Structure formats: C-alpha cells, structure tokens
Amino acid sequence: MALDRWIALILLSICLAYGYTAWFTMDAGLAPFMKRNPIWPSTFPKVLSILGLISSCAILLGLEKAEEKPAEINYRRLGDYHLGQALLLLWLMVAYALCLRPVGFIVSTSAFLILGSLILGERKWPILLPVAVTATLVVWFLVQQVLGIYMRPLPGFWGG
Amino acid sequence: MLEGLLIGLQTALSMQNLLMVIGGCLIGTFIGMLPGLGPMSIIAIMIPVAISMGDPSAALILLAGVYYGAIFGGSTSSILLNAPGVAGTVASSFDGYPMARQGKAGKALTIAAIASFAGGTIGALLLMIFAPALSSVALLFHSPEYFALMVVGLSAIAAFAGTGQVAKALLMTVLGLIMATVGEGALFNLPRFTMGLMDLQSGFGFITLAMAMFALPEALFLVLKPKTAQEGDSGAIKDLRISRAEAKSIAPVIGRQSVQGFFIGVLPGAGATIASFLGYAVERNIAPKHEQDEFGKGSIKGLAAPESANNAACTGSFVPLLTLGIPGSGTTAILLGALVALNVTPGPRLMIDQPEVFWAVIMSMFIGNLVLLILNLPLIPYIAKVLSVPRSYLIPFILFFTLMGAYIGQNNATELLLLVGFGVCATALRFADYPLAPLLIGFILGGMLEDNFSRSMQLYDGAAFIWERPLTLGLLVIAALLVLLPSYRARRARLRAQGVAEGD
Numbered sequence: 001m002a003l004d005r006w007i008a009l010i011l012l013s014i015c016l017a018y019g020y021t022a023w024f025t026m027d028a029g030l031a032p033f034m035k036r037n038p039i040w041p042s043t044f045p046k047v048l049s050i051l052g053l054i055s056s057c058a059i060l061l062g063l064e065k066a067e068e069k070p071a072e073i074n075y076r077r078l079g080d081y082h083l084g085q086a087l088l089l090l091w092l093m094v095a096y097a098l099c100l101r102p103v104g105f106i107v108s109t110s111a112f113l114i115l116g117s118l119i120l121g122e123r124k125w126p127i128l129l130p131v132a133v134t135a136t137l138v139v140w141f142l143v144q145q146v147l148g149i150y151m152r153p154l155p156g157f158w159g160g
Numbered sequence: 161m162l163e164g165l166l167i168g169l170q171t172a173l174s175m176q177n178l179l180m181v182i183g184g185c186l187i188g189t190f191i192g193m194l195p196g197l198g199p200m201s202i203i204a205i206m207i208p209v210a211i212s213m214g215d216p217s218a219a220l221i222l223l224a225g226v227y228y229g230a231i232f233g234g235s236t237s238s239i240l241l242n243a244p245g246v247a248g249t250v251a252s253s254f255d256g257y258p259m260a261r262q263g264k265a266g267k268a269l270t271i272a273a274i275a276s277f278a279g280g281t282i283g284a285l286l287l288m289i290f291a292p293a294l295s296s297v298a299l300l301f302h303s304p305e306y307f308a309l310m311v312v313g314l315s316a317i318a319a320f321a322g323t324g325q326v327a328k329a330l331l332m333t334v335l336g337l338i339m340a341t342v343g344e345g346a347l348f349n350l351p352r353f354t355m356g357l358m359d360l361q362s363g364f365g366f367i368t369l370a371m372a373m374f375a376l377p378e379a380l381f382l383v384l385k386p387k388t389a390q391e392g393d394s395g396a397i398k399d400l401r402i403s404r405a406e407a408k409s410i411a412p413v414i415g416r417q418s419v420q421g422f423f424i425g426v427l428p429g430a431g432a433t434i435a436s437f438l439g440y441a442v443e444r445n446i447a448p449k450h451e452q453d454e455f456g457k458g459s460i461k462g463l464a465a466p467e468s469a470n471n472a473a474c475t476g477s478f479v480p481l482l483t484l485g486i487p488g489s490g491t492t493a494i495l496l497g498a499l500v501a502l503n504v505t506p507g508p509r510l511m512i513d514q515p516e517v518f519w520a521v522i523m524s525m526f527i528g529n530l531v532l533l534i535l536n537l538p539l540i541p542y543i544a545k546v547l548s549v550p551r552s553y554l555i556p557f558i559l560f561f562t563l564m565g566a567y568i569g570q571n572n573a574t575e576l577l578l579l580v581g582f583g584v585c586a587t588a589l590r591f592a593d594y595p596l597a598p599l600l601i602g603f604i605l606g607g608m609l610e611d612n613f614s615r616s617m618q619l620y621d622g623a624a625f626i627w628e629r630p631l632t633l634g635l636l637v638i639a640a641l642l643v644l645l646p647s648y649r650a651r652r653a654r655l656r657a658q659g660v661a662e663g664d
Contacts, residue, residue, distance in 0.1 A: 004592035039617040041348040044610045055331040075591040081384040097576030116556025
C-alpha cells in the first residue's frame, strides 16, 4: 500500500475518533436548557466527521485516479538523502524548545544557530561564531526593546 | 466628493502624515518579511504607538501603511523562501517560489511589486467611488450567505489546490476545519476536543500551524535534498526587467484581479486570503490550455493574480470598516479597536462627521502604494540576496525564525513542541503528495464558518436557511459543482481516452 493510502487510513481513524466523540460522548455534559437550542456544540463537528469519513474513504478505496508524477523526494529511498542531518536538526529544535525558558534566550539561541550550522557542515569558526552571536543579540534587542516582549536573556541562576 | 478629496489630500500631504506613511510602509515591509509575523501581529504591536499620537488621521494612516507593507513583505518571503508569513500571500508562493528556484527571483519580486501597486491603487480608486454604494450591497449578506460564501471559497480552494486530486485536497480542508474546532469556541464557552489538556484550551495557534505547514517542511526538504540550482541564484538578481510580451500578458490579469479582489475584500469574512486563492483559481481556469500547465511551475500570471487580488482586497476590507463599522477581517478588527480608542466611531456617519479622517485614509492609500513601489523596486536586488546566503547559515536561521514566530505569538514553549510535531506530520503529508494549503485555509476559516453556520441555524431554528434563502442555496450549489466538476471532467477524459485506445 502506498504512503498516501496509509496516511488516509490514519486520518480515517482520526475522523472516526473525532466523530465518536462528537456523536456519542460530547453531548452528555450538555446543560438541559442548551438541548432546546437548534444548534449544539457538537453539531458542526458531526457534519465535519461525516465529510472527513467520506473523503478519506475515497482516497483509501482509490475512487479517484490521480496521474502519476515524479515526486520531489522519493520517500521509499529516504536513506539516499541527508536524513541524518534532518533528524538531528529536528532534535535540536526540540532541545531548543525545552531549553529556551530555563537556560535563557541568548545562550540557547546562540547555541542553536551554531549547532545548526555545524550539523549542516559549516566549519568556518571565525565567521560562524560572530554571525550567530550578533544575530542572537540583534533579535533579542528587537523583541525585548522594540516589541516589548519579555524574554529571559540569561540562565535563571545568573539572575537573568 | 471633490471637496472631500481636497480635504483628504491636504491632510494626507502634511509632513507628519507623509512620514507616517513612509515609516509605516517600511516597518511593515521589514517585519512582514519575517515568516510568522503577519499584519495582524504587527498592527497589534503598533497600536500603542498609534494611539499615543492622539491624532486619528495620522494613527490610521500609520496603521494602514503598516498593513500594506506587511502584505508586500509577506509576499517577499513567500517568493524567496516559500514561507508565507501571512495567509493572504500563501497563493503567491504557488508560482512565485518555483520562479525563484528557476533563478528568476528578481523578476518574480518585480512582478509582485507592480501587481501589488496596481491592485492597491485600483482598489483605492474603487473604494473612493463605491464606498457609499457598496455598504448597501454588503448589508444584503446575512449569516447564511456568509456561511455559504465561505463554503464556496473552501470548495474552490479544494477543487483547484490539488491537481487532479480533489479528494486529498478535500480531506485536508476537512482536517483543517476539524483542527479549528479544538479549544474553546466563542459561541459555546465550552472546551471541545481538548482531551483534558490545558495547553489545547485556547486551540492551536494559527502562526504555529502556518509555520509547521510551510516553512518547516520546506527547510527539511532543503536539508534532505540540497538544491542543485544554487549557483544560478546569484545571477538571477540582475534579471529584474520584465519583457514587453510578459507585461502584455499580465496586464489583463492584474486588471481583472484588482477589481475582483476588491469586491471580495468588501465582503466581511472573505478578505485577502480568499481573494488571492479565488484570483489564482479563476486565472488558472480561464488561461489557455498551454498556459494552464505552467501554473504551479512558475507562471507569471499565477503570481500576478494573487498579488493584485490580495492588495485590492486589503483596500476593499476597509469599506465595511469605514462605512458600516463592521470589521471584515482580523486585521480590520484590530484597526477598529484602535479607532474606538481614538474616539472615532466608524460607521455611516463617519463621512459626514469627520470627513478629514475618511478621505485622508483614502488619499494615504494612494501615497502608501506609491511609496511601496518606489521603496521596493530599488531594494529588490538586496532583498533577493537572501537566496545567495549559504545553505548552512540559511537553514538554521529559517528554523530559528519559525520557532521565534511561534513563540512570540503565544509566549509558550509548548507551542514550539507542537510546531515540531506538526512540521514532521506536514513533511510526511508532503511526501505522500497531499496539498497543505487547503488544511491551513480550512483552519483559518473554520471558526468563522462555524459561527455563521450556528447563527443561521439559530435564526431559522434548523437547517431551513439552506432552502429558504435563494442566495444561500445558489452559493451552495456552486460549491457542490466546484467539487464535483473536476472529477467528472477527469472521468470523462479518461473514458474518452480509453475509447480511443480500444478503437485503435
């Protein structure tokens, strides 16, 4: 089975779970006076779940024939591409999300930009370091001073 | 009207207000270029500045300048990075980004600048002429019609976004609508589908989703498969000029889409996003067959259409705000808030009570568009230099800006994890050739669609509004035709092809 059908299957199960909630469990907590309304919080989701079921089944059953065209990236041969770099960058983003608050903006952002470039094969330290640090400071200044959104610049234990 | 025009001109041409227009356009362009910061957030940020000035004309002129600048800046990042920061410029990336990849980034930006200028200027002219009359047309539309109109918009997007894959596009639209129902709806004050998670209480962030659907998969694709045409990019910057033949072919597109975009922008709830998608779809359908195949692969018509339409629609969205006091979009809603804070009550009496405000805004639209054109045409070579930055620097920065955009919008680190999660899902969807734009549009329109649907259901005590209002019924029939027609045509073409094969 091709990837697009697998995805249709996953989306079908999402629609089923969504539909189950909308049709059977959601209205249980509804106040009696709201039940007299012609529209309930679950009305629109009910319609959506049916539409979702129809369209995902149409893909799953292959009702619509699409012409084959060469894909930009052939997912069956992912190993041929720079998969390692992409996965490392994704982990880096997760790490950044987790570090932003505790470690502070300046340290985590500089580290993110430097490590990101390193992952992609950049080794020119004299350019890499100043670019990353300057960009971090400029963005921090813009966000903090111009936009007025508070971001802790330094790790908490340094009093930032 | 002549008197009003002169008053407006006098106000708009004062030194202070000219500086406001120029400053607003510059700020808007630069911030709008950063993916993730759309006009809505920029205007929200500028409101304290505008209100502290105390002069309603100057404040509105500044905010309007920021608005245009942001839309223009958004199309720049759509074209160069395929990372639209604004929903209204998503359609510009369909053809703008392929053009940039073919080494025609400079030409794409020139076309965008000219189309935006024409769209904005024609829109402002129409606003001047039609503002009083249009308010009565907009009044004819009630909740059922808005609901039906949005259904038409969504089906048009589904029908045209996927080349021969209507079911996939439809499923993506429905998925977007489903995602929009997560969180606390305005109508019921009841958390829905949050699975008991506090972080989902307010729903998914639009910016997070936009980043995850467009910028992140694009960056990951760049990592997975380095572009081979990288060297050609630096030469592209010189190629700014458009040939006479190209100008001739896009001129009618710009003219049509400026008018169409304006009228779509007037309808509340429609706005620049629908205008740009509909504009793209319409131009694609009426183009000759050989040009139709170009769409999506770097067609200049496919770039000019959404660019002129979204700018004209931005101007159009001022009509309901200025004449009725009803904001037609999130952005004009923020503007309405600013106006009220400045003691100006927008509405039918605005033109009579405070003509200088009304006409100064219209005049500043002309000046703003001119400023944008003059500022941006010479700046294009420098803007396009973004492409010649080495990949090992560009990608971390794109990733960083997507993270920042999601973070600034919500000030919440969980949002960043959501961003990465959705980004991975979106990449998988792109592998399987699912179109992602319908998902985002469904998500944006989901809330408004449900509100209008619910209101109509309440007014008519059931679904009777569908057949009791001819305008609603007509619009819904059009929507159904839009979805069914492409697959019917494809089936017939296939049957015919089979018949020919057998005949041989």
